[in-house]
Amino acid sequence: MGELRDSKKRETRQRISDVATKLFFARGFEAVTIEEIAAAAKVSKMTVFNYFARKEELFLDRxxxxxxxxxxxxxxxxxxxxxxxxxxxxxxxxxxxxxxxxxxxxxxxxxxxxxxxxxxxxxxxxxxxxxxxxxxxxxxxxxxxxxxxxxxxxxxxxxxxxxxxxxxxxxxxxxxxxxxxxxxxxxxxxxxxxxxxxxxx
Amino acid sequence: MGELRDSKKRETRQRISDVATKLFFARGFEAVTIEEIAAAAKVSKMTVFNYFARKEELFLDRxxxxxxxxxxxxxxxxxxxxxxxxxxxxxxxxxxxxxxxxxxxxxxxxxxxxxxxxxxxxxxxxxxxxxxxxxxxxxxxxxxxxxxxxxxxxxxxxxxxxxxxxxxxxxxxxxxxxxxxxxxxxxxxxxxxxxxxxxxx
DNA sequence: CGAGAAACTTGTACTCGGTACAAATTTTGT
DNA sequence: ACAAAATTTGTACCGAGTACAAGTTTCTCG
The missing domain is CATH 1.10.357 (Tetracycline Repressor; domain 2)
Structure with a gap:
């Protein structure tokens, strides 16, 4: 009933979030572009926006x-x-x-x-x-x-x-x-x- | 001592602000673009930014x-x-x-x-x-x-x-x-x- | 298992706010 | 009237975010 798909999605989402967090801590929020995050997470820019409607959500996910x-x-x-x-x-x-x-x-x-x-x-x-x-x-x-x-x-x-x-x-x-x-x-x-x-x- | 220049500047600034306010009231803030405002005020987009650093200032000038x-x-x-x-x-x-x-x-x-x-x-x-x-x-x-x-x-x-x-x-x-x-x-x-x-x- | 449906991902092309910079224009002081 | 200073403009650019269609993966069900 969609096990694999769900786990892949969770994994992808987590990977994007982790990669983004690391980049933000290293260089600040504004200095990191969505495209960079996408590349570092091995995903397209569109996919980032699929999971996080706006850039801020990549840092404020609580x-x-x-x-x-x-x-x-x-x-x-x-x-x-x-x-x-x-x-x-x-x-x-x-x-x-x-x-x-x-x-x-x-x-x-x-x-x-x-x-x-x-x-x-x-x-x-x-x-x-x-x-x-x-x-x-x-x-x-x-x-x-x-x-x-x-x-x-x-x-x-x-x-x-x-x-x-x-x-x-x-x-x-x-x-x-x-x-x-x-x-x-x-x-x-x-x-x-x-x-x-x-x-x- | 820069009389004419100053009065022109005040006039231009006021014209941009007035035109913007009118457009915002007519169609809402997001729906109006800076370029439209510039055109309506007979000025270039760059000039709008010369007077107002961000779009919001066109509406919140107090x-x-x-x-x-x-x-x-x-x-x-x-x-x-x-x-x-x-x-x-x-x-x-x-x-x-x-x-x-x-x-x-x-x-x-x-x-x-x-x-x-x-x-x-x-x-x-x-x-x-x-x-x-x-x-x-x-x-x-x-x-x-x-x-x-x-x-x-x-x-x-x-x-x-x-x-x-x-x-x-x-x-x-x-x-x-x-x-x-x-x-x-x-x-x-x-x-x-x-x-x-x-x-x- | 295999085929078609459903879900997810991707590329492309676009809009808009905002910046950089140099060229063109206008105003000013002399 | 002329050169310097201030202002305006065009052009080219960046990055966030959207629209949409095409491609890929996963699921469902016979």
Whole structure:
């Protein structure tokens, strides 16, 4: 029932992605062309576009994971738990698991440096954030989410993004991983506290 | 001293901008090419790029105004006034002046519809917002702005953006201008209240 | 197994935003 | 009126992304 075909596709997709990642790390995002990636992956340019609709997806392939994590943290939270507490717990869980969304080390900073150097990657990251906001608003308030729900969702994502960016800044500026981590947690707590005040009433 | 040259330049720039705006309103942003704009303005494609570095600038030419307004509101505020109070006062001032950044009517909604229909325009709007956040953080905390300052600045801009977007949504969904305006103000007040809680301590 | 259908890949040719650069034109100061 | 400076233009180019038809591989089913 399409075993071989499927495995070949997965393999091809993975090969393209790997090759692209390696090239991007070596020379930056803008400096690598799709044609180069195609050649290095022994595939045609068209095939690259078959698997990845835009160039940015070759570097940002964890798009859905963001929404998944937020969704599951809320859906599977203990009965009666405040949504913001559930997200705060998610932060701790991801830190414990050394998940890249809640951790700053040489690898993630290297990754982030490449994003920061490319306008189109930065734009795409913001885009993913906006999608997460919308999804989160729906998660929090149902399909008829209102402005307040969107503001709450926006602040949660903003807090996460800002805390992460600040941790990267600290780490890249020579701070220890411990210090970067402390910065991350402190900003998360501050931001989430503000959101709690907003959601009440 | 270059009178004629300067006035010609201003005239040309204005003509290109006007022609582009008209075309964008008629057919949307993506559907209009730079070459068309150049032809309609009786100028070469290269000249268009001489005046506007990217296509998006042809539609979003109030970039600096955002930063200007924020800067002046803070710089010229009464001595001892809280920065957030100063920005809250700016909102009222802009509303009184019917400034498009704080007002929703047929014209501004038409303008937003075009932005919303174009991925690259939306990206550019977010970009401008991010620049405003950075500028605001510096404004609030000086050139050595820290994570908290950036979080505060981010929340202020997010609140404004969300309140505006929500007002547009209400208005475009058939709500009266009065109702849209009330939505705008309510979200601004909620968001700013949360920011006040964040900034203290 | 073999043949035709379905799925995937490829080449080609194209559009559009944007850049490089040198030639042509216009404006300016003298 | 003339040379220098600033502006505009044409031409040629690059890279992302699309359209489409033709080629190749894999699957399905008799």
């Amino acid at each position: 798009e859905d994971e963001v929404k998944q994590l937020l969704h599951r943290a809320l859906a599977e939270r203990p009965k009666g738990q405040d949504p913001i507490d559930a997200l705060r717990a998610l932060v701790d869980r991801l830190r414990a698991e050394k998940h890249p969304f809640a951790r700053v080390d040489d690898q993630t900073v290297g990754w982030w440096r490449i994003v920061a150097a490319s306008a189109s990657l930065k734009a795409r990251v913001r885009d993913i954030g906006d999608e997460a906001v919308e999804a989160l608003a729906v998660e929090l308030a149902g399909p008829r989410a209102d402005g307040l729900a969107r503001l709450v969702a926006g602040m949660i994502v903003l807090t996460w993004r800002t805390a992460y960016a600040e941790a990267v800044r600290v780490f890249a500026g020579g701070g220890s991983a411990r210090k970067a981590s402390a910065t991350f947690v402190e900003l998360i707590d501050r931001g989430f506290a503000a959101v709690r005040g907003l959601a009440d009433r | 970039e600096d105004e955002v930063k200007q307004l924020l800067h002046r509101a803070l710089a010229e505020r009464p001595k001892g006034q809280d920065p957030i109070d100063a920005l809250r006062a700016l909102v009222d001032r802009l509303r009184a002046e019917k400034h498009p950044f704080a007002r929703v009517d047929d014209q501004t909604v038409g303008w937003w519809r075009i932005v919303a229909a174009s991925a690259s325009l939306k990206a550019r709007v977010r970009d401008i917002g991010d620049e405003a956040v950075e500028a605001l953080a510096v404004e609030l905390a000086g050139p050595r702005a820290d994570g908290l300052a950036r979080l505060v600045a981010g929340m202020i801009v997010l609140t404004w953006r969300t309140a505006y977007a929500e007002a547009v949504r209400v208005f475009a969904g058939g709500g009266s201008a009065r109702k849209a305006s009330a939505t705008f103000v309510e979200l601004i007040d909620r968001g700013f209240a949360a920011v006040r809680g964040l900034a203290d301590r």
